[in-house]
Structures are given as structure tokens and as C-alpha cells.
Amino acid sequence: MIFGFDENELKILLIRSDLEIFKGQWSLLGDFAADNEELDGAAYRVLCERTGMTDVYLEQVRTFSKPGRHPGGRVLTVAYCSLLNIEQHKLGKMDNELHWHTVKGIREMAFDHKEIMEFSYTWLQKRIMEHPLGFNLLPEKFSLRELQNLYEAILDIKLDRRNFRKKFFSMDFLIDTGEYEDDVPHRPGRLYQFNFEKYELNKRRWTGIDF
Amino acid sequence: MIFGFDENELKILLIRSDLEIFKGQWSLLGDFAADNEELDGAAYRVLCERTGMTDVYLEQVRTFSKPGRHPGGRVLTVAYCSLLNIEQHKLGKMDNELHWHTVKGIREMAFDHKEIMEFSYTWLQKRIMEHPLGFNLLPEKFSLRELQNLYEAILDIKLDRRNFRKKFFSMDFLIDTGEYEDDVPHRPGRLYQFNFEKYELNKRRWTGIDF
DNA sequence: ACTAAATGTGTAAAAATAACACACTAAAAA
DNA sequence: TTTTTAGTGTGTTATTTTTACACATTTAGT
Numbered sequence: 001m002i003f004g005f006d007e008n009e010l011k012i013l014l015i016r017s018d019l020e021i022f023k024g025q026w027s028l029l030g031d032f033a034a035d036n037e038e039l040d041g042a043a044y045r046v047l048c049e050r051t052g053m054t055d056v057y058l059e060q061v062r063t064f065s066k067p068g069r070h071p072g073g074r075v076l077t078v079a080y081c082s083l084l085n086i087e088q089h090k091l092g093k094m095d096n097e098l099h100w101h102t103v104k105g106i107r108e109m110a111f112d113h114k115e116i117m118e119f120s121y122t123w124l125q126k127r128i129m130e131h132p133l134g135f136n137l138l139p140e141k142f143s144l145r146e147l148q149n150l151y152e153a154i155l156d157i158k159l160d161r162r163n164f165r166k167k168f169f170s171m172d173f174l175i176d177t178g179e180y181e182d183d184v185p186h187r188p189g190r191l192y193q194f195n196f197e198k199y200e201l202n203k204r205r206w207t208g209i210d211f
Numbered sequence: 212m213i214f215g216f217d218e219n220e221l222k223i224l225l226i227r228s229d230l231e232i233f234k235g236q237w238s239l240l241g242d243f244a245a246d247n248e249e250l251d252g253a254a255y256r257v258l259c260e261r262t263g264m265t266d267v268y269l270e271q272v273r274t275f276s277k278p279g280r281h282p283g284g285r286v287l288t289v290a291y292c293s294l295l296n297i298e299q300h301k302l303g304k305m306d307n308e309l310h311w312h313t314v315k316g317i318r319e320m321a322f323d324h325k326e327i328m329e330f331s332y333t334w335l336q337k338r339i340m341e342h343p344l345g346f347n348l349l350p351e352k353f354s355l356r357e358l359q360n361l362y363e364a365i366l367d368i369k370l371d372r373r374n375f376r377k378k379f380f381s382m383d384f385l386i387d388t389g390e391y392e393d394d395v396p397h398r399p400g401r402l403y404q405f406n407f408e409k410y411e412l413n414k415r416r417w418t419g420i421d422f
Numbered sequence: 423a424c425t426a427a428a429t430g431t432g433t434a435a436a437a438a439t440a441a442c443a444c445a446c447t448a449a450a451a452a
Numbered sequence: 453t454t455t456t457t458a459g460t461g462t463g464t465t466a467t468t469t470t471t472a473c474a475c476a477t478t479t480a481g482t
Contacts, residue, residue: 035285039276063274063289065250074246076287078274145460162462163440356429373431374471 001061001079001120002029002047004086004100005137008149011086011100012117013051014109021071022110026101028117030077043080052092057083057136059127061120069112079116081124083136128154132173141177141200144168175200212272212290212331213240213258215297215311216348219360222297222311223328224262225320232282233321237312239328241288254291263303268294268347270338272331280323290327292335294347339365343384352388352411355379386411 002013014026029050033042044058061079069075086100103121108114128134134150135142148164168174177200213224225237240261244253255269272290280286297311314332319325339345345361346353359375379385388411 033276036278038278039274039287060273062271063250065244065289067247067249076250078276160440160442161460162442165462167439371472372429373473376430378470 001081001117001124002051003081003083003103003124003137004089005150005153006086006100008153010103010153012103012106013089014099014101014106015095015097016099017110019071019110025108025110026099026106026113027110028079028113029098039078040080043078043082047080047082050095050098051084051089053084053089057133061123064112064116066112077116079120081120081127083133085137085139087139125155132171141179212292212328212335213262214292214294214314214335214348215300216361216364217297217311219364221314221364223314223317224300225310225312225317226306226308227310228321230282230321236319236321237310237317237324238321239290239324240309250289251291254289254293258291258293261306261309262295262300264295264300268344272334275323275327277323288327290331292331292338294344296348296350298350336366343382352390 004011004013013029015029017025017027029046031046033039047056047058048054059081061081064077064079067074134147137150138146144165148159152159215222224240226240228236228238240257242257244250258267258269259265270292272292275288275290278285345358348361349357355376359370363370
């Protein structure tokens with residue numbers, strides 16, 4: 001499950017299924033693990049191979065094991081969730097078979113991947129409430145508005161501007177970089193702070209997913 | 212990971228390792244899944260075979276996959292967590308090779324089972340804060356004191372009597388059965404309510420682990 | 423008879439969360 | 453050029469949740 005965030009929507013990276021019976025359907029990225037490969041490493045390998053990116057958030061979600069879930073025989077799938085900056089990925093050359101889909105818009109998928117996706121999405125919604133993972137979906141520097149849009153998209157709810165800001169500042173993860181974004185069209189509003197002042201993650205205070 | 216609760220301590224059911232190199236060490240209960248078996252079902256099968264019990268809480272925790280974690284070759288372990296009423300289990304004839312250990316007292320285990328146990332224990336501590344799972348470790352009818360002792364043992368903290376009671380009553384999961392326990396030595400205290408009045412789970416209100 | 427340990431009970435403080443309004447700015451529309 | 457619309461900045465209050473806390477009472481143990 002490779003998630004990205006673009007145009008204020010949560011996206012997921014999919015590939016066209018290469019199996020005849022799932023022709024035209026989309027499937028999650030995956031691969032078989034080598035005999036001597038730890039699954040964390042295998043998932044990371046696939047991630048890097050497919051996206052060309054490194055240093056990406058990745059965490060195990062759950063194992064799916066229904067018999068018959070793969071037409072070719074018995075296959076267990078250990079699902080991993082990854083969050084990356086979609087812009088950074090798009091800058092590299094995009095594999096032709098890969099496509100970013102909106103999470104909300106997907107109707108049908110190959111195998112039991114719809115079920116896996118829905119489970120992982122619910123998992124992510126919960127996870128993001130407990131750990132500051134959202135940063136991984138944004139560029140290094142971002143505005144509060146971008147961050148709030150991200151949370152609203154993932155959780156599929158509206159958040160209060162003031163409470164959101166209060167919450168994040170109280171956690172003390174954000175550093176005000178003092179920079180402003182200038183080369184995007186200005187929105188209404190007095191000081192542009194919310195929209196254009198850039199923040200970044202305070203890495204001294206946040207050293208991992210557990211806090 | 213088969214957890215039980217006895218003598219105010221969290222216990223876990225272990226078996227002596229049958230491998231020479233782990234001689235004398237304890238290991239978690241497990242088995243290989245059959246070719247056409249869903250892992251949920253396989254875990255449940257092992258659970259029933261070993262304990263003779265049915266209708267037991269069981270949930271997937273995580274998959275462990277380090278190469279070399281099993282001397283006989285590549286083995287992936289999908290850990291499941293089960294909570295059962297230890298009294299009920301003890302009433303059946305106890306397999307000679309099985310033994311209930313205190314979770315806190317275990318020093319060494321076969322394979323990487325110590326790591327799996329610690330991960331699952333942490334998982335359980337978190338899980339039990341979010342879902343009312345504790346009931347599964349107690350007999351059908353139990354006192355508030357038993358329930359509090361259980362939470363204190365699992366979380367390894369002291370809880371306030373009044374706040375604990377308030378919390379559980381506000382959740383509205385408990386039914387006062389009107390019964391009292393008489394055949395155990397009375398403890399000090401005025402009305403015995405906390406210690407001896409029996410409650411049971413309100414199954415109308417609690418239909419699963421998600422609430 | 424006395425001591426020790428555990429009980430029953432309610433309230434107040436603190437912390438976290440949720441709700442809310444108005445003046446201001448810029449873009450878009452008229 | 454004016455008007456409308458949408459979006460911003462800011463602080464306070466109310467609500468809810470969580471935590472802290474004391475004393476009279478009861479039984480077991482000595």
C-alpha cells in the first residue's frame with residue numbers, strides 16, 4: 001500500500017494486473033519474498049524498485065491468508081503501508097504500468113486487494129491519529145493548510161482551523177522555517193501565514209513513529 | 212500467545228521445546244498451517260486442540276519473518292493473541308507438556324519467541340485500553356475487584372477504585388447479576404459490593420471487539 | 423479489644439477537546 | 453470600479469474527560 005497525497009486527495013499507487021483473469025483491473029504492488037529475505041526488507045525492496053525512492057516510511061499492517069485468494073496457488077500476503085511524498089516520486093520517470101489512484105474512487109481491484117486496501121486505509125486512519133505520520137506525505141517544508149488538508153482528506157472529516165493549529169503547536173514537532181512560498185497563487189487572507197508560511201519537522205523532538 | 216489470568220497475574224501457556232538445541236526452553240504454542248487453511252482457522256485449530264476450549268477470543272497480532280529464526284529452515288510465524296478463562300481450561304485435563312507461566316517471570320525462550328511474546332504483550336496492553344477484552348480472561352460472572360485486578364496486572368499499574376468503577380459503569384457493558392459470591396473468604400469492607408457482587412457482560416451492548 | 427487492611431462513596435481540580443464570531447484580505451464576478 | 457465571495461488570523465468559553473483525593477466503616481487477624 002503505497003500512499004501519496006496530491007491535489008488534496010489521498011492517492012494510492014497501483015499497477016495493472018498482469019493476469020489474464022484480472023485483465024484491466026488494478027492491483028497493489030507486491031512481489032514474492034526471496035528465501036532468505038526478511039519481509040520488512042522485501043517490502044522495502046519492492047518499494048524502492050518501484051518508486052526509485054529511499055528513506056521512506058514503511059510499516060507492517062497485517063497478513064492475509066484466505067485460500068484461493070490467488071488463482072496461481074497458495075499465496076500469503078503480508079501487507080505493508082508506506083507513505084511518501086508523491087511530488088518527489090513523480091519527478092522521477094514514472095513507470096508506464098503504474099498509476100496513482102484516488103483511494104475513494106477505486107471500484108474494483110484484482111485478487112482480494114480491495115479488501116486489503118480497505119483494511120489498510122482504516123488502519124492508517126487510526127494510526128495517523130496516534131502518531132505523527134502525515135509529514136511523510138508532504139514535502140520537507142509545508143504550510144499548516146497543507147497539513148490540515150492532508151488530515152481532512154485521510155480522515156474524511158472537516159477540522160477546525162484554530163484547534164488544529166493549537167494541537168500541532170502544542171506537540172512541538174513543527175519548526176517555523178521563516179520562509180514563505182511565493183510562486184503559487186495567493187489565496188485570500190490577511191497575513192498568508194496559514195497558507196504560505198512554511199514549517200518543517202523538528203527532528204530533534206521526533207525521532208520515529210513512537211512518541 | 213494464549214493468555215490467562217490467575218492469582219492476580221497474567222499468565223501465558225507454554226510448551227517445552229521439542230528441539231534438541233532448545234532443550235529445556237519454553238516455546239509458544241504453534242503449528243504449521245495446512246496448504247488450504249486460512250491462518251485464522253489454523254490458529255483457532257491449534258488453540259482448540261491444545262486447550263480443548265472453543266468460543267475463545269483470538270486475533271492476529273503480527274508476522275515475524277527474520278531468516279534464521281527457525282533452525283530447521285525458513286519459517287514465517289504469524290502471531291495470534293488469545294485470551295481465555297484459565298479456570299475453565301484447568302478443569303479439563305492438562306496436557307503434561309503444557310505449563311502456565313507468569314508473563315513477567317519468563318527469562319528465556321526458544322526461537323525468537325521471547326521477542327514475539329514481548330511484542331504481543333505490548334500489543335495487548337494497548338489493545339485492552341481501546342477495547343473491552345478483559346472479560347475473556349474472567350469467568351462469566353466476576354466482581355469489579357477481579358476486573359480491576361486484571362487491568363492492573365496487565366497494565367502493570369495501580370488504578371483508582373472509584374475512577375475504575377465510574378469508567379466501566381459509564382460504558383454500560385456490565386450487568387449487575389444480583390448474585391453474590393459466598394464460598395470465598397470475605398475481605399474487609401462494608402457491603403461486599405466491590406468484592407463479591409457479580410457482574411457479567413451485557414451482550415446486547417457488546418457484540419464484538421469493535422465498539 | 424485492638425490493629426491493620428480493604429471497602430463504599432462523591433466532589434473538586436485539571437486537562438483535553440470542541441465550539442464558536444468577527445474583522446480583514448484578495449480573487450472573482452458583476 | 454464596485455460588489456460579492458471565499459478564505460484567512462486570532463482568543464475565549466463551554467463541555468467533556470481524566471485525574472486526584474479523605475474519611476467513616478467493616479472484617480480479619482492478632
